[in-house]
Amino acid sequence: MLITDQKQFEESCAALKKCEFITVDTEFLREKTYYPKLCLVQVSGPDKNAFAVDPLAKGIDLTPLFELLENEDVLKVFHAARQDLEIFYHLTSKVVAPFFDTQIAAMVCGFGDSVGYENLVRQITNNSMDKSSQFTDWSHRPLSEKQLKYALGDVTHLCDIYRHLSEKLEKRGRTAWVLQEEEILEDPATYENDPYETWRRIKIRSPKPKSLAILREVAAWREKQARKKNIPKNWVIRDDALSDLAGQSPQTPDQLKKIRGVSADMAAGRTGKALLGCVHSALESPREDWPVPVKRKTLHPSVMAAVDILKMLLKIQSAEHEVAAKLIASQADLELIAQNDAADVPALKGWRREIFGDDALALKNGKLAIGLKNNKIQKFRVSDLS
Numbered sequence: 553m554l555i556t557d558q559k560q561f562e563e564s565c566a567a568l569k570k571c572e573f574i575t576v577d578t579e580f581l582r583e584k585t586y587y588p589k590l591c592l593v594q595v596s597g598p599d600k601n602a603f604a605v606d607p608l609a610k611g612i613d614l615t616p617l618f619e620l621l622e623n624e625d626v627l628k629v630f631h632a633a634r635q636d637l638e639i640f641y642h643l644t645s646k647v648v649a650p651f652f653d654t655q656i657a658a659m660v661c662g663f664g665d666s667v668g669y670e671n672l673v674r675q676i677t678n679n680s681m682d683k684s685s686q687f688t689d690w691s692h693r694p695l696s697e698k699q700l701k702y703a704l705g706d707v708t709h710l711c712d713i714y715r716h717l718s719e720k721l722e723k724r725g726r727t728a729w730v731l732q733e734e735e736i737l738e739d740p741a742t743y744e745n746d747p748y749e750t751w752r753r754i755k756i757r758s759p760k761p762k763s764l765a766i767l768r769e770v771a772a773w774r775e776k777q778a779r780k781k782n783i784p785k786n787w788v789i790r791d792d793a794l795s796d797l798a799g800q801s802p803q804t805p806d807q808l809k810k811i812r813g814v815s816a817d818m819a820a821g822r823t824g825k826a827l828l829g830c831v832h833s834a835l836e837s838p839r840e841d842w843p844v845p846v847k848r849k850t851l852h853p854s855v856m857a858a859v860d861i862l863k864m865l866l867k868i869q870s871a872e873h874e875v876a877a878k879l880i881a882s883q884a885d886l887e888l889i890a891q892n893d894a895a896d897v898p899a900l901k902g903w904r905r906e907i908f909g910d911d912a913l914a915l916k917n918g919k920l921a922i923g924l925k926n927n928k929i930q931k932f933r934v935s936d937l938s
Contacts, residue, residue: 553602554700556609564595564603565616571597573627573652574620575710578636579690579703586778586785588639591690593617596707604703608691614643621648629714631655631669631706633737641743649738654710656733657717660726662874673709676716681705729903733879747772751843756795761842762835767798768843769830789813789823801831851887858890859883864922865915868931869908880908890916 555561568574579592595617596602607614621628621640630636633653640648658667663675670681685702695703721727736742751771756763771794778785793813802808808828809819818824834842851859863886870877881889881899888895889912900909911931914920921932 553604553704554695555603555605556612558611558613561605561612562616564605565620568595568597568620569623569626571626573598573629573714575602575629575707575714576621576636577630577703577706577710578639580635580639581689581691582784584784586782587642588635589691590639590643592695592703594703594707595620596704596711598711600708600711602704602707604700606693606695608693618644618646622646624649627652629654629710631672631710631713632666634742637737638743641740647738647740647743651734651737652714652718652730653734653737654713654717656879657721657730658713659876659879660729660733661717661720661724663876665876665878669706672713677709677712679709681709726903732902745775747775750775754791754794756798758799759845761839761844762801763798764843764845765834765837765841766801766831767794769834770794770797770827773826773830789827797827797831801835802828803831804828851890855887855890858916859886861915861922862886862890862912864929865912865920865931866908868922868929869911873907875907880904881912886912889913893917 555564575596577594578590579594580588580590582588590607592604592606593614594602594604605614605617606612618640620626621644628648628651630651630653632655633651637648637651640646654672655667655669658672659665663672670683673679673681682698682702685696685699688699690699718727721730748768751764751768754767754771756767770789774785774788774794777788781788790813793811796811797808797814800807800811802811805819805824805828808814808824809816811819814824814827862881866877866881866886869875870880881897881904885895885897885899888897889899889909893913893916894900898904899912911920915922915931919934921934922929923932924930
């Protein structure tokens with residue numbers, strides 16, 4: 553059911569206020585804007601009587617939905633919630649609460665790393681999904697029956713997936729594990745992008761404090777411009793142009809127009825003036841405040857050997873406990889553990905330590921061994937081998 557009438561929408565949302573949980577999904581476009589353009593919101597209660605509301609329809613006010621998303625008595629279920637939560641945060645300045653992310657839950661329940669929704673539907677419900685409508689233009693009206701069927705199927709299948717995963721988590725005592733993983737998604741800072749931190753995602757050749765200081769300024773300017781105009785960042789100026797600009801630190805329009813991706817008209821106009829102003833501000837800023845390049849240390853061969861062994865243990869523990877390996881420990885975790893028994897890493901804390909961290913330290917310190925038995929890689933207590 554597609555709702556384009558405000559009264560019907562209010563009644564549909566009101567009917568969900570007494571539900572234990574609801575499932576939610578969105579369809580949006582972001583190719584031509586900085587902020588996602590919300591084109592459709594699909595919602596279902598446990599009875600799978602799903603509806604989709606059209607935010608683009610004349611007279612539709614999403615306030616009833618926002619109130620439902622803020623209702624502490626109703627659990628909101630998403631799959632791969634990050635983008636959906638970000639959309640609602642930018643619309644309301646509030647994080648949806650409480651919520652449940654089935655992708656995280658699936659990783660905790662042994663369905664692999666970042667399992668896709670279609671795969672999860674197939675494994676849990678034995679149903680298949682027609683994904684041909686996934687990448688259609690959701691802003692085009694009218695929506696086809698095929699598009700609506702696809703969109704509503706996302707939230708109806710999600711009811712079964714949630715029930716299956718929540719029951720599995722409860723039986724295994726792992727519900728708290730999921731809640732712990734969701735904490736970052738509950739933090740408003742996750743959705744507030746500091747313009748002066750965006751430079752970290754831009755690759756630059758031979759980074760030095762001076763070039764990084766310039767990159768920080770021009771990247772922040774670009775971010776602010778993209779937000780103000782609501783256009784993609786690369787429509788303002790591309791990453792490679794910012795990288796070259798930071799490396800060459802132009803001081804004049806003539807120098808600026810020699811930068812790849814900066815036209816003569818751009819260099820001589822307002823954009824050029826703004827970019828040169830950023831360069832000047834960066835060079836005039838206190839040198840002690842300039843970013844310091846992070847040099848990745850080359851690990852000693854003995855450390856790399858320890859990391860390789862720890863990777864083997866991680867695979868064993870991931871399979872044994874049916875938890876996605878990347879959720880247990882990252883490459884950085886393994887490298888730090890290989891160098892320091894007291895490394896401050898998630899893999900040595902909480903439930904991760906129980907299923908991996910303690911064994912990782914035992915392996916590193918010669919109290920645990922890994923070998924082949926019956927053509928399978930297994931772990932052995934050293935005391936059992938003597």
